[in-house]
Amino acid sequence: xxxxxxxxxxxxxxxASRRSPWxxxxxxxxIWKLAVALVLGVVAGLVVGPPIAVVQPLxxxxxxxxxxxxxxxxxxxxxxxVASVSPKTLGRIGGKAFVYYLVTTAFAMTIxxxxxxxxSPGAGLSLPGDAEVDEETAxxxxxxxxxxxxxxxxxxLAEGEVLAVMFFALAVGVALAFMQDSTDDHLAGLAMHxxxxxxxxxxxxxxxxxxxxxYSPIGVFALIAxxxxxxxxxxxxxxxxxxxxxxxxxxxxxxVYALILLLFRAPVGxxxxxxxxxxxxxxxxxxxxxxLPVTIRAAERLGVRKGVYSFTLPLGATxxxxxxxxxxxxxxxxxxxxxxxxxxxxxxxxxxAVGVLASVGTxxxxxxxxxxxxxxxxxxxxxxxxxxxxxxxxAILDMGRTLCNVAGDLTGTRIIAKSEPGxxxxxxxxxxxxxxxxADEAGTGQSGAG
Ligand code: ASP
Numbered sequence: 001x002x003x004x005x006x007x008x009x010x011x012x013x014x015x016a017s018r019r020s021p022w023x024x025x026x027x028x029x030x031i032w033k034l035a036v037a038l039v040l041g042v043v044a045g046l047v048v049g050p051p052i053a054v055v056q057p058l059x060x061x062x063x064x065x066x067x068x069x070x071x072x073x074x075x076x077x078x079x080x081x082v083a084s085v086s087p088k089t090l091g092r093i094g095g096k097a098f099v100y101y102l103v104t105t106a107f108a109m110t111i112x113x114x115x116x117x118x119x120s121p122g123a124g125l126s127l128p129g130d131a132e133v134d135e136e137t138a139x140x141x142x143x144x145x146x147x148x149x150x151x152x153x154x155x156x157l158a159e160g161e162v163l164a165v166m167f168f169a170l171a172v173g174v175a176l177a178f179m180q181d182s183t184d185d186h187l188a189g190l191a192m193h194x195x196x197x198x199x200x201x202x203x204x205x206x207x208x209x210x211x212x213x214x215y216s217p218i219g220v221f222a223l224i225a226x227x228x229x230x231x232x233x234x235x236x237x238x239x240x241x242x243x244x245x246x247x248x249x250x251x252x253x254x255x256v257y258a259l260i261l262l263l264f265r266a267p268v269g270x271x272x273x274x275x276x277x278x279x280x281x282x283x284x285x286x287x288x289x290x291x292l293p294v295t296i297r298a299a300e301r302l303g304v305r306k307g308v309y310s311f312t313l314p315l316g317a318t319x320x321x322x323x324x325x326x327x328x329x330x331x332x333x334x335x336x337x338x339x340x341x342x343x344x345x346x347x348x349x350x351x352x353a354v355g356v357l358a359s360v361g362t363x364x365x366x367x368x369x370x371x372x373x374x375x376x377x378x379x380x381x382x383x384x385x386x387x388x389x390x391x392x393x394x395a396i397l398d399m400g401r402t403l404c405n406v407a408g409d410l411t412g413t414r415i416i417a418k419s420e421p422g423x424x425x426x427x428x429x430x431x432x433x434x435x436x437x438x439a440d441e442a443g444t445g446q447s448g449a450g
Contacts, residue, residue, distance in 0.1 A: 030213055034280050037217035038224055045228025052229035055222040062219020065212045066281075066290045069205060071157050073293055074314045075169050076201045081310030082173025083180065083195060089307065090174075093416060093423075097312045100412040101320035104260075105359060108253050108322035108404075109352045112329030115249045121241035121330070122337035125389070141357075162289060162318045162363060166311075202306070209293045216281065223284045227395045239393050242334045246397050249326045250404045257411040264415040274298045275410050282406035286398040288317040288364030291406050298410060303427035304417040312416055316409030321359040323404025324369040327397055328355040328376050335377060335386040347380040354379045369401055370394050 019027070045052050082090060150156035150164035157165055176198075179191035236243065261268045278295040282288055288295075292313060299309035332351045336343045358372040374387055390397075417424040 026214065030216070031276060031280070033217040034220055034277070037221040038280070038284070041221040041224030042228050044221070045225040045230075048225070049229050049232065052225045056226050057222075059219050059222035059226060062212075062216060062223065063285055063287070063290060065215065065219075066285065066287075066293055067160070069209060069212065069293045070162075070289060071160060071165060072201070073205050073209075073296060074162060074165050074310075075157070076198055076205060077296065077306055077310035078166060078169035078314065079173045079176065080195070080198045080202050081306035081308070082170055083176040083198070084305070085307040086177070087174055089420065090170075090311070093308055093311055093420060094315075096416045096419065097315055097412060100416065101316060101408075102356065104256070104322050104408055104412070105320060105325045105356050106352070107256065108249075108408075109325040109329045109355050111249045111252050111256075112246070112326035113333060113348060113352065115252070116245050116330040116333035119241060119245050119248075120333075120337055121239075121245050122334040122386075125238060125338050160289070160363075162314050166314055170311075205293075206297070206300075209297055213294070213297075220280070220284045227399070231393060231396055236393055236396065239389065242330065242390070243393065243396060245330045245334075246327050247400050249330060250323055250400050253322055253326060253404055254407055257407055260411055260415060264418050266414055266418060271302065271411075271414060274301045275407055278406050278410065279403045282402040283399045286366035286395065286402045288321070288402055288405045288409065289314075290365070291402070292317055295406055295410055299413055301427055302410075302414055302417075303425045304413055305423045305425065308417040308420060308423045309413050312413040313409055316412060317364040317405075319359060320409055320412065321364065321369070321401070321405045322408040323401030324359060324372060325355045326404065327369050327401045328358075328373050331373050331387075331390050331397075332376055332380060332382065334390065335382055338386040338389065339383050341382060343380075347382070350380050351376045364402070364405060366398055366402075367394060369398060 025033075044055075085093070147161070148163045148167050150161065150168055153165070153168045156168065176191055176194060179187050180195065182188045182191065258268050258272075261271055275298055278291050278298045281294045282291040285291055295313055295317070296309060299313060329351065333343065335341075336347075354376040355372060358375050370387075370391060373390065374384070377384060377387055414424075
């Protein structure tokens with residue numbers, strides 16, 4: 001399994017007495033290092049306050065390291081993944097992903113609105129006098145759809161346009177699959193070389209990710225310290241009820257994921273053991289697209305084949321935003337409460353529709369949810385001024401919703417893999433020599449993983 005065997009580098013295990021501090025650091029499980037970094041970051045942010053912003057460059061380096069890997073990873077894993085399955089299987093996987101993403105996002109929106117209506121956050125809160133927020137409108141659907149087809153793959157890569165890069169990789173992957181099956185020996189031979197090149201590239205990027213992850217505790221410390229130091233308790237306290245509603249709903253949504261996994265007879269404990277690394281990375285980076293390298297690694301460890309995750313994860317990072325839907329729903333109710341507006345059913349339905357649709361056109365980057373919120377508020381005809389209140393604690397809410405977005409993408413990927421013959425292998429089984437993701441239509445290797 002790519003990126004998961006501990007002795008890939010072939011390094012000898014030194015005896016305990018000769019272990020250098022670096023070796024010791026490497027041997028501590030990543031999740032512990034991240035947990036310690038998180039706690040230290042919160043403490044540093046609370047103690048030092050806004051001046052902790054000096055450590056921001058350490059966090060930026062982490063974000064840049066992850067972002068640096070996203071485009072090569074999507075391109076290579078998707079070409080390799082698509083070339084390993086038949087177009088029919090791919091179509092089925094795409095259909096399932098789309099339905100899963102739409103249904104869970106609608107569900108999340110309902111949870112967000114429902115819990116907020118029950119708790120009524122923001123009632124009795126007064127507005128800041130100087131609040132001013134720009135209105136945002138959703139880009140026209142036609143624009144979103146044409147944008148999926150790149151006119152220049154290099155600029156799409158450079159601009160980080162996930163859907164456009166996915167489109168290109170899909171086209172190349174399908175062509176490669178046909179080339180592999182060609183009756184012309186020369187073409188089939190070339191396809192084999194290309195395939196090995198792409199597979200090798202994927203493994204190479206996985207190795208780089210492993211290196212980047214060793215830096216992640218420093219990045220986590222810096223990012224969390226800056227958010228806590230800059231937001232501070234003063235900003236958070238008046239909005240504690242909204243924060244409570246958003247985080248409470250996110251917990252409910254994660255329970256929903258656990259139930260979905262149970263329904264598909266997936267081992268929930270094992271799933272969350274692997275998922276906590278990407279969930280935590282999403283929490284601190286506030287970007288589900290940026291977290292993709294870590295989410296993909298977790299999917300590998302769960303035994304999901306490239307044929308599924310190479311497609312469902314980048315797609316999910318771009319269009320599936322359950323945590324964001326919760327936030328948009330809850331914050332809209334909060335805004336109505338602050339302004340003393342009684343929301344009508346039509347307004348609620350408008351918010352839900354905008355929330356679900358806008359997530360398709362909004363990338364998984366920090367603060368994207370705030371843009372979606374302004375779209376929903378505009379569409380529902382509510383006053384814009386209270387959005388400024390929410391914007392004050394957006395980073396804190398963004399952390400929770402990104403964690404939820406990442407968990408949703410991985411849950412969908414896991415159950416879709418389970419539903420497709422041969423797309424889930426036992427993650428604990430040793431990789432076969434020369435293993436490639438063959439077109440496993442026949443169902444070889446399906447084990448129900450773990
Ligand atoms: N930051 C979120 C994500 O990357 C999107 C949002 O702002 O809600 O998934």
